[in-house]
Every structure is written in C-alpha cells, then in structure tokens.
Amino acid sequence: xxxxxxxxxxxxxxxxxxxxxxxxxxxxxxxxxxxxxxxxxxxxxxxxxxxxxxxxxxxxxxxxxxxxxxxxxxxxxxxxxxxxxxxxxxxxxxxxxxxxxxxxxxxxxxxxxxxxxxxxxxxxxxxxxxxxxxxxxxxxxxxxxxxxxxxx
Numbered sequence: 538x539x540x541x542x543x544x545x546x547x548x549x550x551x552x553x554x555x556x557x558x559x560x561x562x563x564x565x566x567x568x569x570x571x572x573x574x575x576x577x578x579x580x581x582x583x584x585x586x587x588x589x590x591x592x593x594x595x596x597x598x599x600x601x602x603x604x605x606x607x608x609x610x611x612x613x614x615x616x617x618x619x620x621x622x623x624x625x626x627x628x629x630x631x632x633x634x635x636x637x638x639x640x641x642x643x644x645x646x647x648x649x650x651x652x653x654x655x656x657x658x659x660x661x662x663x664x665x666x667x668x669x670x671x672x673x674x675x676x677x678x679x680x681x682x683x684x685x686x687x688x689x
Contacts, residue, residue, distance in 0.1 A: 552632040555615035595638040597621040636682035645687040
C-alpha cells in the first residue's frame, strides 16, 4: 500500500545559525518572497497535543523562517531546545535537510498506518486543533525523516 499523496509542500532544514542559512538559501536560489498567508480560516476540530518519542512534551523552542519557491517552501529551523526531532537531527547531522513534508489527501491516520506497516516508527506528532503533522524515522531508507501533514 502507498501513501495517499506525493505532494511535497516543504523541505525542512535544520541549522545552528538561522540567519546565515536563510541568507544563503535566499541568495543562491533567488527566493526572497514571504510565505503566502493561508487563504482559508482554520476551525479547531481536535484537541491539541505534542508527543515526541511516545511521550507528551510541552515545548519545542526554536527560531524558524521560510524561504519560498513557486511550488513548495524551505522551512529553516534553528532548534533552541534539546527534546525534539530537530535538535536531535542537528546534533547527529549538523546543518542539513532534516525532513521532507507531504500533504496527505486523507486522514493522517491512514498514512500513519501505511508508514508503520512499512516498518517506519513515528517519532513526533503534533495536533494543533486545525492541522496535524507527524514525523517518521525514514532516515535509514530515505536519508531524511518524512513528515505527513493534514489540514482540516
């Protein structure tokens, strides 16, 4: 069974120097426009939570910026904490692409079942009430983590 969508919406890069990395992406790629605001209002439909490695966490401190292209964006994250997937990736790999994010066509739980059925562990899931996203440890097979995102 395959994932519901292969629509890449963003590539997540982690760095220890947000300003330097954002500047390099904007300069080299000529991507200097700001992200488009969401055109639809969000209605909260689920209770928010954040889990990392199977346990509830309350904070993922970071600095972040987006560098946009015509069909996806780079989300560049400088982790400021130590208990989240971005800090763990930076510690293990340095400044690099951490994950690729796909927008799901259906409920996130369907793609979660596909990934877990293929042997990929869910390491991070955040429910914001109006959208959810989940990171899977696909690094051995794909070279990055894979993020699945659902908007309600």
